[in-house]
Amino acid sequence: xxxxxxxxxxxxxxxxxxxGGDLAAVAGVSFDLERNETLGIVGESGSGKxxxxxxxxxxxxxxxxxxxxxxxxDGFEVVGASENxxxxxxxxxxxMVFQDPMTSLNPVMxxxxxxxxxxxxxxxxxxxxxxxxAIELLELVxxxxxxxxxxxYPGQLSGGMxxxxxxxxxxxxxxxxxxxDEPTTGLDVTIQAQIxxxxxxxxxxLEMSVILVTHDLGVVATRTSRIVVMYAGRIVETGTTxxxxxxxxxxxxxxLLESSPKVSNKSHTRLITIPGRPPNLLNLSDGCSFAPRxxxxxxxxxxxxxxLQPSVEPGHxxxxxxxxxxxxxxxxx
Amino acid sequence: xxxxxxxxxALMMVEKPEKGEPLxxxxxxxxxxxxxxxxxxxxxxxxxxxxxxxxxxxxxxxxPGLHHIFGTDDLGRDIFSRIVYxxxxxxxxGIGAIVIGFGIGAxxxxxxxxxxxxxxxxxxxxxxxxxxxxxxxxxIAVLSFWTPxxxxxxxxxxxxxxxxxxxxxxxxATLSVATxxxxxxxxxxxxxxxxxxxxxxxxxxxxxAVSFFLIGVATVITLEGALAFLGLSVNPPTPSWGNxxxxxxxxxxxxxxxxxxxxxxxxxxxxxxxxxxDRIRSxxxxxxxxx
Amino acid sequence: MSDVRTPLLSVNDxxxxxxxxGHAVSAVAGVSFEIMEGExxxxxxxxxxxxxTTGKAxxxxxxxxxxxxxxxxxDITKESGKSLRSARTRMQMIFxxxxxxxxPRRRVKDIVAEPLDCWKTVTGLERDxxxxxxxxxxxxxxxxYGNRYARQFSGGQCQRISIARSLAMRPKLxxxxxxxxALDVSVQAQIxxxxxxxxxxYGLTLLFIAHDLAVVKNVSDxxxxxxxxxxxxxxxxxxLYESPAHPYTEFLLGAALEADxxxxxHAQTLEGEPPxxxxxxxxxxxxxxxxxxxxxxxxxEPLPQEVAPNHMVSCHxxxxxxxxxxxxxxxxx
Ligand SMILES: Nc1ncnc2c1ncn2[C@@H]1O[C@H](COP(=O)(O)OP(=O)(O)O)[C@@H](O)[C@H]1O
Ligand SMILES: Nc1ncnc2c1ncn2[C@@H]1O[C@H](COP(=O)(O)OP(=O)(O)O)[C@@H](O)[C@H]1O
Ligand code: SF4
Ligand SMILES: [Mg+2]
Ligand SMILES: [Mg+2]
Numbered sequence: 001x002x003x004x005x006x007x008x009x010x011x012x013x014x015x016x017x018x019x020g021g022d023l024a025a026v027a028g029v030s031f032d033l034e035r036n037e038t039l040g041i042v043g044e045s046g047s048g049k050x051x052x053x054x055x056x057x058x059x060x061x062x063x064x065x066x067x068x069x070x071x072x073x074d075g076f077e078v079v080g081a082s083e084n085x086x087x088x089x090x091x092x093x094x095x096m097v098f099q100d101p102m103t104s105l106n107p108v109m110x111x112x113x114x115x116x117x118x119x120x121x122x123x124x125x126x127x128x129x130x131x132x133x134a135i136e137l138l139e140l141v142x143x144x145x146x147x148x149x150x151x152x153y154p155g156q157l158s159g160g161m162x163x164x165x166x167x168x169x170x171x172x173x174x175x176x177x178x179x180x181d182e183p184t185t186g187l188d189v190t191i192q193a194q195i196x197x198x199x200x201x202x203x204x205x206l207e208m209s210v211i212l213v214t215h216d217l218g219v220v221a222t223r224t225s226r227i228v229v230m231y232a233g234r235i236v237e238t239g240t241t242x243x244x245x246x247x248x249x250x251x252x253x254x255x256l257l258e259s260s261p262k263v264s265n266k267s268h269t270r271l272i273t274i275p276g277r278p279p280n281l282l283n284l285s286d287g288c289s290f291a292p293r294x295x296x297x298x299x300x301x302x303x304x305x306x307x308l309q310p311s312v313e314p315g316h317x318x319x320x321x322x323x324x325x326x327x328x329x330x331x332x333x
Numbered sequence: 334x335x336x337x338x339x340x341x342x343a344l345m346m347v348e349k350p351e352k353g354e355p356l357x358x359x360x361x362x363x364x365x366x367x368x369x370x371x372x373x374x375x376x377x378x379x380x381x382x383x384x385x386x387x388x389x390x391x392x393x394x395x396x397p398g399l400h401h402i403f404g405t406d407d408l409g410r411d412i413f414s415r416i417v418y419x420x421x422x423x424x425x426x427g428i429g430a431i432v433i434g435f436g437i438g439a440x441x442x443x444x445x446x447x448x449x450x451x452x453x454x455x456x457x458x459x460x461x462x463x464x465x466x467x468x469x470x471x472x473i474a475v476l477s478f479w480t481p482x483x484x485x486x487x488x489x490x491x492x493x494x495x496x497x498x499x500x501x502x503x504x505x506a507t508l509s510v511a512t513x514x515x516x517x518x519x520x521x522x523x524x525x526x527x528x529x530x531x532x533x534x535x536x537x538x539x540x541x542a543v544s545f546f547l548i549g550v551a552t553v554i555t556l557e558g559a560l561a562f563l564g565l566s567v568n569p570p571t572p573s574w575g576n577x578x579x580x581x582x583x584x585x586x587x588x589x590x591x592x593x594x595x596x597x598x599x600x601x602x603x604x605x606x607x608x609x610x611d612r613i614r615s616x617x618x619x620x621x622x623x624x
Numbered sequence: 625m626s627d628v629r630t631p632l633l634s635v636n637d638x639x640x641x642x643x644x645x646g647h648a649v650s651a652v653a654g655v656s657f658e659i660m661e662g663e664x665x666x667x668x669x670x671x672x673x674x675x676x677t678t679g680k681a682x683x684x685x686x687x688x689x690x691x692x693x694x695x696x697x698x699d700i701t702k703e704s705g706k707s708l709r710s711a712r713t714r715m716q717m718i719f720x721x722x723x724x725x726x727x728p729r730r731r732v733k734d735i736v737a738e739p740l741d742c743w744k745t746v747t748g749l750e751r752d753x754x755x756x757x758x759x760x761x762x763x764x765x766x767x768x769y770g771n772r773y774a775r776q777f778s779g780g781q782c783q784r785i786s787i788a789r790s791l792a793m794r795p796k797l798x799x800x801x802x803x804x805x806a807l808d809v810s811v812q813a814q815i816x817x818x819x820x821x822x823x824x825x826y827g828l829t830l831l832f833i834a835h836d837l838a839v840v841k842n843v844s845d846x847x848x849x850x851x852x853x854x855x856x857x858x859x860x861x862x863x864l865y866e867s868p869a870h871p872y873t874e875f876l877l878g879a880a881l882e883a884d885x886x887x888x889x890h891a892q893t894l895e896g897e898p899p900x901x902x903x904x905x906x907x908x909x910x911x912x913x914x915x916x917x918x919x920x921x922x923x924x925e926p927l928p929q930e931v932a933p934n935h936m937v938s939c940h941x942x943x944x945x946x947x948x949x950x951x952x953x954x955x956x957x
Contacts, residue, residue, distance in 0.1 A: 045808055161897075189670070189880050190876065190894040219881055221883050221887065255810065261839050262882055262884070263865060265838070267842060267843070268845075273814045277811055513727075517685055519727075522792075523709040523742045
């Protein structure tokens with residue numbers, strides 16, 4: 001049932017007018033998201049994950065930016081909506097957790113006040129209720145002694161604590177969709193595990209959907225039900241997490257998996273690498289954007305772009321002219 | 334053996350511009366203008382100009398015309414010629430004072446930022462104390478007592494007054510570079526301090542330094558004008574732009590040109606200097622592109 | 625790997641104390657280890673535990689406040705002036721931020737030649753050949769890119785250039801401080817493979833510092849785990865990862881995310897955050913977060929003890945060393 005989807009993204013394209021020409025940071029992206037689901041968006045840096053997640057919410061830069069296609073959050077069309085219209089869904093329908101908690105918090109404002117503000121402005125609470133709710137939220141995100149911390153400044157907290165505050169602010173108006181853009185990048189593994197557990201727990205408790213944007217396959221492997229793999233602004237493969245990890249068809253997905261070192265590997269395991277680096281979005285060819293780095297590339301790959309096509313499993317699709325065989329699992333390292 | 338073909342390396346190359354913002358036509362117009370002024374100042378006596386001190390009482394306060402393109406002043410002296418000769422004082426004071434300021438302030442600023450520690454702490458405290466004195470008042474005070482005034486004395490006084498300012502700018506610029514990993518890297522290659530200062534730090538602070546130098550020259554020229562206004566610049570009849578504007582004040586009702594032309598010369602010169610300074614900074618600002 | 629080798633580097637009771645506003649920050653608090661010739665020692669731990677400070681103290685970029693550092697038998701901490709500068713060329717360091725490690729205003733050739741020009745060991749044509757050779761070794765075409773400025777390169781390439789520079793004086797020991805942390809996985813794998821190749825070719829000994837457990841295991845023969853300025857466990861990479869003896873190591877490994885949906889989820893995460901090095905706990909530094917801690921841990925500092933060949937742990941109640949099993953119990957109650 002498509003009307004019950006929380007989020008429907010169709011053919012979303014974000015183009016920046018730059019000095020070097022038009023740059024399509026997101027190009028023709030379509031996917032949807034069920035209620036109470038966690039979706040992972042993975043890709044290397046520059047693949048357009050941040051631009052995509054911001055465009056979905058309507059947070060793209062205002063100047064030199066063109067957005068086409070559609071992004072419908074719980075029935076609300078974001079593309080083309082005015083700032084004032086979008087404000088009605090920001091916070092209440094969809095909220096964002098940014099990568100760098102230091103720059104998304106106001107350094108000279110007490111953290112409690114930063115949560116209060118959302119509550120008072122958006123929900124019209126009075127000062128006292130807002131404070132009580134803010135303390136509740138701080139407790140919810142696992143900040144010890146929330147009453148004292150209410151008066152702390154962001155600079156007095158550690159990175160992990162700051163990220164919790166950012167999550168508390170995002171949750172202030174009980175959004176249905178939480179967009180987490182690299183929420184744990186730059187945090188230590190033990191803190192990262194804490195934050196990811198917290199997000200999991202909150203998702204269940206508050207019945208939200210979460211979009212987890214990351215470059216780290218480890219982060220999405222056990223925390224998401226479905227994954228979107230991005231390369232050069234496009235989706236190159238999507239499916240359930242298991243399908244993407246074990247039955248991937250697109251050579252880039254395979255390459256990404258093979259080149260990440262694993263804790264379970266023996267030491268001095270030779271990594272399988274892909275040559276080169278992600279392409280410059282300003283001069284992409286008409287073919288598959290992975291073709292210059294792909295060992296299976298044929299002439300067709302360089303000339304014609306492969307569209308997403310369904311694989312055998314339901315909901316699993318990939319964009320490739322020479323896909324890996326269906327039983328790719330057997331050959332996974 | 335490493336498994337990289339050069340083709341792959343080419344693939345990895347990112348196209349980043351060699352330089353920052355383009356300089357633009359107006360920049361070159363400004364450079365030309367400054368060049369012209371400096372040329373005039375240096376070669377004033379070789380140019381076919383009337384004597385700037387020659388008082389022609391038959392031609393007092395004439396407006397711009399054929400014989401005197403900018404007209405003459407209340408003593409019948411040729412304004413154009415006085416402006417060209419006047420630029421000598423203004424430009425020499427401007428450059429001379431800032432050269433003194435940089436000669437002392439810049440090396441100290443770089444060393445302090447690179448060395449840190451007690452050397453830096455003491456020097457910086459001293460400089461900040463000096464900065465707290467109103468430099469203009471100190472300059473005025475010294476110049477009123479140190480008579481007879483000469484261009485040399487003015488340069489020395491303003492130059493010394495500018496040392497703390499230069500120190501602060503250069504120290505701050507160096508600080509942001511000195512903590513970069515490539516400075517540590519050079520150290521672990523075995524580079525000497527002297528080599529690190531010259532090869533790693535200097536090139537990276539040069540754009541800011543050059544830009545501040547030019548803006549400093551502009552500021553000192555303005556200051557010279559202000560001193561002239563108080564009668565504290567070079568003694569008349571030697572022309573300087575400041576002196577000329579000051580003298581014109583008294584006869585403003587009879588001859589506006591007398592104030593207009595030196596002011597125009599001063600303004601254009603300052604605008605050009607400031608613009609060049611600003612452009613150089615943004616042009617060479619190779620902001621490091623993040624991954 | 626079992627043959628008897630002499631230690632190239634032996635670090636004894638190294639301490640580094642910083643003074644911040646008059647407060648002593650004991651960033652490295654008595655660290656001892658040896659690195660055999662040709663070996664790679666990995667150093668892991670959460671941020672702020674003193675890894676970089678240890679690396680920098682070995683090179684005397686920060687001054688050790690106590691301890692000795694013997695490189696081929698010569699105590700680096702006693703050197704000064706020219707002999708210190710020359711000792712430094714036998715050790716080299718590669719930094720985390722690839723872009724800020726290279727002077728943006730110098731040409732690639734000059735950057736790589738810097739150590740040669742400092743020491744005037746080779747000059748003229750010989751120097752140029754050596755530079756070209758080094759650049760091709762790290763995968764950068766000297767004839768095309770040698771004259772470019774460093775600022776024109778991507779992160780991965782900057783790291784290649786840094787490697788070339790560090791090899792110019794033919795050092796014995798290479799200290800790699802988070803050298804791949806800023807890179808994308810596909811580029812990271814290329815650099816790791818390159819490092820392994822060059823290590824073999826140049827006979828290098830490595831101290832590989834990183835917070836990423838999988839990356840460290842991949843390149844290391846032995847691994848040391850640091851917590852709050854002290855080494856809590858050190859041992860052969862494979863056995864240490866398979867069966868950690870220190871509770872902290874176990875938590876750290878449990879928090880590491882494997883890019884595999886079937887990897888076991890560790891229900892138990894380490895709570896809280898490391899205490900401040902300004903005010904470290906008495907006794908065992910991990911005791912404030914350790915589930916097994918007793919009064920003894922608060923009173924007595926645990927000394928390193930050997931729990932398996934080459935496997936040292938500083939804990940009063942080390943976990944049982946086992947192979948291919950999943951139960952872990954403290955040795956004594
Ligand atoms: N405001 C902008 N103007 C021009 N280009 C941009 C802008 N924001 C992002 N980009 C470009 O869009 C591409 C995708 O960026 P981003 O979404 O941040 O990647 P990711 O989050 O996957 O690392 C990059 O090449 C980036 O340079
Ligand atoms: N120059 C310095 N001055 C004061 N404290 C420092 C300095 N450098 C590092 N520290 C402190 O020393 C501790 C260890 O830092 P560091 O070695 O950088 O850790 P790591 O590399 O493991 O992340 C941290 O608490 C840090 O704040
Ligand atoms: S379409 Fe071609 S180039 Fe692209 S991934 Fe598939 S095989 Fe490789
Ligand atoms: Mg991003
Ligand atoms: Mg570090």
